[in-house]
Amino acid sequence: MHMMSREMQACIDACLSCYQMCFGMAMTHCLEKGGDHVKPKHFRAMMACADICRDSAHMMLMNAPQAQAICKVCAEACEACAKECDPLPDMKDCAAECRRCAEECRKMAGQKMAA
């Protein structure tokens, strides 16, 4: 088995969970609801968040030297998505998931890494 710090595994889990929430919601709930849910700014925030979360997990899994830099951008995309979801009552779970992931990504981005 390959070694992975507990902190990194927690961040990967948060990223893949947030990716599933944002991408899954965007492509089913938001598309089917229409209206505010498919406004470019909202929908794009959902998709950008989903994509960076998915990619952050990928970079951590490969132990890429740029993983922390990507986690930093990921935290920003998650916060932006949470803010977009706040005004829509049926997107509260999504906003919460985004904030949980942003928190994990900030921890990861701020960490000293083994060389």
Place this chain on the structure above:
Amino acid sequence: MHMMSREMQACIDACLSCYQMCFGMAMTHCLEKGGDHVKPKHFRAMMACADICRDSAHMMLMNAPQAQAICKVCAEACEACAKECDPLPDMKDCAAECRRCAEECRKMAGQKMAA
């Protein structure tokens, strides 16, 4: 919240779990061990499996009409990867994960879908 059948969620979970195992192992354990672990046939089977698993989850999350067809290919890639891992004693967990995922993907591929 968007609706997702229990079967589909189980398959998404299995795919993302197998993706993490195969991609994470390939890019850390296999690369660091070297030898048989980086032989093109073995390493490529790991990467192909990881990639199709990741993409199958993506297709299911978006409810794509081609999701079942991708799951069918995914089951084949998982079985191929499991067979590649069998002769290497330190890859037993990976082989088991691949077979679990193959099983879920076959179920998904064979299922009647709601229109």
Place this chain on the structure above:
Amino acid sequence: MHMMSREMQACIDACLSCYQMCFGMAMTHCLEKGGDHVKPKHFRAMMACADICRDSAHMMLMNAPQAQAICKVCAEACEACAKECDPLPDMKDCAAECRRCAEECRKMAGQKMAA
């Protein structure tokens, strides 16, 4: 330089070109236009096509044993997307790109591969 058959390179080019067209159009033109362009069936066909095209290119680039099977599914996703675009006058370029890519993917899927 690594070797790549001319046929495979043509298919990779077509896939990455179709991915750019479908994903780029969906996330800019379709979202901004709204109406029929963000109806779930249309938008999902665009995203599914974009994603399989991107993944087909990935599988070919890594010389994965499942590359041809994915190309076969890709051809179907491209045809489905083209049909979704046909009724919308401003999506003619997208439909044409999808049909070009479907054609390349069918060629690739039907080819005898070197072991």
Place this chain on the structure above:
Amino acid sequence: MHMMSREMQACIDACLSCYQMCFGMAMTHCLEKGGDHVKPKHFRAMMACADICRDSAHMMLMNAPQAQAICKVCAEACEACAKECDPLPDMKDCAAECRRCAEECRKMAGQKMAA
């Protein structure tokens, strides 16, 4: 047709070209050559560069607010990969492609964007 600035299209082209070079070379030439080509540091630099390039293109295509931040990280991954390729005589084309892409990504990252 959706609008895309000439600068952004040039950067997307460079990213997808560099992705193809790095991922294609890693998964064929490097794996088959073995030795220094599959040393963890070299191989990981290739894969990380390929992945960020692919994702940068994705973020630009969707006009994500974080596209420039990702391009900045991408430029660093490209430079790191180029440095890894420099000592290997058969990787000169790859190093050149990485530097071309790094240059485009720096331009994109430094640009004023339309709101």
